[in-house]
Amino acid sequence: MPAPASTSSETPASRSIATGPDALGRFGAFGGRFVPETLMDSLNQLAEAYEEAKADPEFVRELEYYWRDYVGRPSPLYRAERLSKFAGGAEIYLKREDLNHTGAHKINNAIGQVMIARRMGKKRVIAETGAGQHGVATATACALFGLSCTIYMGEEDIRRQKLNVFNMRTMGATVVPVGSGSKTLRDACNEAFRDWMGSSRETHYTIGSVVGPHPFPLIVREFQSVIGREARAQVLEKAGRLPDAVVACVGGGSNAAGIFYPFINDADVELIGAEAGGRGGKPGDHAASLTQGAPGVLHGSYSYVLQDDDGQTQDVHSISAGLDYPGVGPEHAYWKDLGRVRYESVTDAEALDAYAAVARHEGILPALESSHALAQGFKEAARLGPGKILIVNLSGRGDKDAFEVARLRGEPIH
Amino acid sequence: MNRIDALFARLKSEDRRALMPFLTAGDPDLATTAALIPELARRGADVFEIGIPYSDPVADGPVIAASFHRALVQGVRVAHVFQTLRALRAEKDATVGETPMVAMVSYSIVNKIGVDGFLDDAAAAGLDGLIVPDLPVEESTPLAEKAGRRDLKLIQLITPATPRPRAAEIARLATGFIYYVSVAGTTGERKALPEDLKENVAWLRTQTELPICIGFGIGSPSQVRELAEVADGLIVGSALIRRLADAANRARADVVKEAGDFVGDLAAALRPGP
Numbered sequence: 001m002p003a004p005a006s007t008s009s010e011t012p013a014s015r016s017i018a019t020g021p022d023a024l025g026r027f028g029a030f031g032g033r034f035v036p037e038t039l040m041d042s043l044n045q046l047a048e049a050y051e052e053a054k055a056d057p058e059f060v061r062e063l064e065y066y067w068r069d070y071v072g073r074p075s076p077l078y079r080a081e082r083l084s085k086f087a088g089g090a091e092i093y094l095k096r097e098d099l100n101h102t103g104a105h106k107i108n109n110a111i112g113q114v115m116i117a118r119r120m121g122k123k124r125v126i127a128e129t130g131a132g133q134h135g136v137a138t139a140t141a142c143a144l145f146g147l148s149c150t151i152y153m154g155e156e157d158i159r160r161q162k163l164n165v166f167n168m169r170t171m172g173a174t175v176v177p178v179g180s181g182s183k184t185l186r187d188a189c190n191e192a193f194r195d196w197m198g199s200s201r202e203t204h205y206t207i208g209s210v211v212g213p214h215p216f217p218l219i220v221r222e223f224q225s226v227i228g229r230e231a232r233a234q235v236l237e238k239a240g241r242l243p244d245a246v247v248a249c250v251g252g253g254s255n256a257a258g259i260f261y262p263f264i265n266d267a268d269v270e271l272i273g274a275e276a277g278g279r280g281g282k283p284g285d286h287a288a289s290l291t292q293g294a295p296g297v298l299h300g301s302y303s304y305v306l307q308d309d310d311g312q313t314q315d316v317h318s319i320s321a322g323l324d325y326p327g328v329g330p331e332h333a334y335w336k337d338l339g340r341v342r343y344e345s346v347t348d349a350e351a352l353d354a355y356a357a358v359a360r361h362e363g364i365l366p367a368l369e370s371s372h373a374l375a376q377g378f379k380e381a382a383r384l385g386p387g388k389i390l391i392v393n394l395s396g397r398g399d400k401d402a403f404e405v406a407r408l409r410g411e412p413i414h
Numbered sequence: 415m416n417r418i419d420a421l422f423a424r425l426k427s428e429d430r431r432a433l434m435p436f437l438t439a440g441d442p443d444l445a446t447t448a449a450l451i452p453e454l455a456r457r458g459a460d461v462f463e464i465g466i467p468y469s470d471p472v473a474d475g476p477v478i479a480a481s482f483h484r485a486l487v488q489g490v491r492v493a494h495v496f497q498t499l500r501a502l503r504a505e506k507d508a509t510v511g512e513t514p515m516v517a518m519v520s521y522s523i524v525n526k527i528g529v530d531g532f533l534d535d536a537a538a539a540g541l542d543g544l545i546v547p548d549l550p551v552e553e554s555t556p557l558a559e560k561a562g563r564r565d566l567k568l569i570q571l572i573t574p575a576t577p578r579p580r581a582a583e584i585a586r587l588a589t590g591f592i593y594y595v596s597v598a599g600t601t602g603e604r605k606a607l608p609e610d611l612k613e614n615v616a617w618l619r620t621q622t623e624l625p626i627c628i629g630f631g632i633g634s635p636s637q638v639r640e641l642a643e644v645a646d647g648l649i650v651g652s653a654l655i656r657r658l659a660d661a662a663n664r665a666r667a668d669v670v671k672e673a674g675d676f677v678g679d680l681a682a683a684l685r686p687g688p
Contacts, residue, residue, distance in 0.1 A: 036473040193472035198599030311526030
């Protein structure tokens with residue numbers, strides 16, 4: 001039985017939210033700003049510009065215009081009947097972020113941040129990317145608004161996501177290969193920060209997830225919360241009540257924060273994050289910061305991190321380039337410690353199975369990142385049982401992963 | 415008296431500037447670091463900045479980032495670094511004896527080891543202060559208080575991107591000396607330094623009694639000589655580390671001598687001319 005309050009059209013975002021962040025950028029004990037002094041003034045300016053933009057009805061109107069007419073929002077909430085039958089339990093609804101322009105949720109944030117960069121008079125935008133979806137989204141927004149764009153991407157990710165690299169370059173972005181460390185997302189972040197150390201006067205750093213120093217976790221969560229606001233209204237309209245559970249994958253955690261946040265005060269809605277369990281539980285074999293890491297500092301914020309006893313960041317592994325990251329957004333750390341969100345890890349093999357199942361049963365090719373959420377969604381649907389409602393955030397489409405999946409299956413595409 | 419305070423008091427009375435080389439602990443290995451410190455002290459180094467290698471140093475350019483990586487690949491751990499420094503202090507080498515040493519360390523490391531444990535070990539190793547480049551003043555109060563109780567200085571950084579009211583506030587909270595970052599950017603040698611560098615340092619001097627040391631981008635005797643006009647100390651990092659980049663493939667004695675020669679040239683540039 002839905003509680004009366006849960007059918008209200010009022011979203012939690014319009015009420016006072018206890019989850020912060022506070023003036024220092026803290027979500028409880030997590031978050032903050034652990035960055036060189038060189039960046040502090042830029043972060044203060046960004047926080048100020050963001051607050052001004054948010055309060056400016058013209059900015060909000062323009063953002064909503066681009067989200068609607070350019071991105072194609074609202075994205076559908078689709079009742080996946082055959083998939084629900086396959087999972088054998090709760091009704092599964094898919095939040096179709098894969099249908100956005102550029103094929104993932106990343107564009108929601110990229111357009112918002114590039115619009116802020118433009119407002120601040122910045123001429124150049126830089127970003128890190130893992131799977132390439134945030135890189136493509138940022139390159140897209142820069143092409144749309146006529147700003148110069150540089151994307152840092154690990155060499156290993158360039159190899160496994162070459163389609164996105166080609167597309168970024170086609171849209172005029174410079175893609176800089178990062179050959180240091182593990183040659184993946186974490187190293188791309190390091191290089192983007194180093195660029196910004198010397199360029200922040202004319203350059204905006206568009207972080208792609210709810211990570212990094214304050215105000216980035218706040219800004220990215222706010223832009224991505226459009227996913228959860230829509231999903232909440234859509235499920236109320238289609239099912240007449242709130243869902244029993246919402247599942248999303250968590251790398252840095254932006255699509256998860258975006259869909260969870262508007263449900264955070266709906267105490268009866270279970271929120272479940274699916275991390276990359278990789279090929280096993282040993283350090284270096286997974287990227288499950290929340291379920292296997294401990295609180296620490298990485299890339300400017302205090303959150304759960306995969307570190308050794310000396311505080312050195314550990315290497316991580318995931319089949320999915322977008323989840324292949326040793327940290328996670330500080331608000332997720334806060335939600336975990338509060339017990340508000342449950343985080344589980346999903347293996348490479350489970351994600352690949354889910355990828356295949358969704359393709360066969362629904363004719364949808366999900367991204368490998370989203371396949372982690374789908375795999376966890378199947379488990380939750382079976383546990384919840386018939387008559388229950390589950391939303392899975394299908395955060396991106398899988399075209400980019402075709403080459404990598406084919407390679408793993410030993411049937412390369414020529 | 416803390417060795418840093420003692421040094422700058424002495425240099426002031428002699429009208430001299432401090433030369434502060436940066437070394438990565440454990441690059442190419444800790445034995446070489448242990449050999450470099452006394453040799454560089456003999457060749458004119460007044461203070462050492464000892465970089466504790468970190469896996470994700472976003473404030474560092476390619477030379478120091480690669481140096482940290484080499485040290486970590488060697489298996490260098492924080493406990494080994496402290497052991498090496500403690501042994502150097504225990505040797506009572508006449509030159510190293512009272513030479514101040516400050517650690518440059520990421521807050522990731524301090525946090526993971528634990529603030530109290532890290533500071534106890536740092537003090538026991540004979541360190542005199544800490545530079546924590548990813549801990550801005552807003553986050554530094556707890557560490558500053560605990561360091562102060564152990565007579566360890568928490569050295570704060572001020573940069574060209576720091577607005578003046580903020581710089582004045584940082585100067586008020588700093589202890590030991592102020593690390594003035596010459597350029598907005600990462601560590602690494604620069605041919606030209608900002609035109610307003612001297613003016614900014616001169617302004618900063620009106621805000622603080624603490625010694626002001628300039629670092630980032632400084633790599634040549636001529637730069638050291640020029641900045642000696644306004645600074646109390648000059649920090650040279652990447653230019654020295656670059657000379658150690660292939661040290662693993664050479665005889666240790668040659669590496670130490672070459673680094674000593676370079677530091678000797680820098681020190682000569684600081685000596686009052688005729």
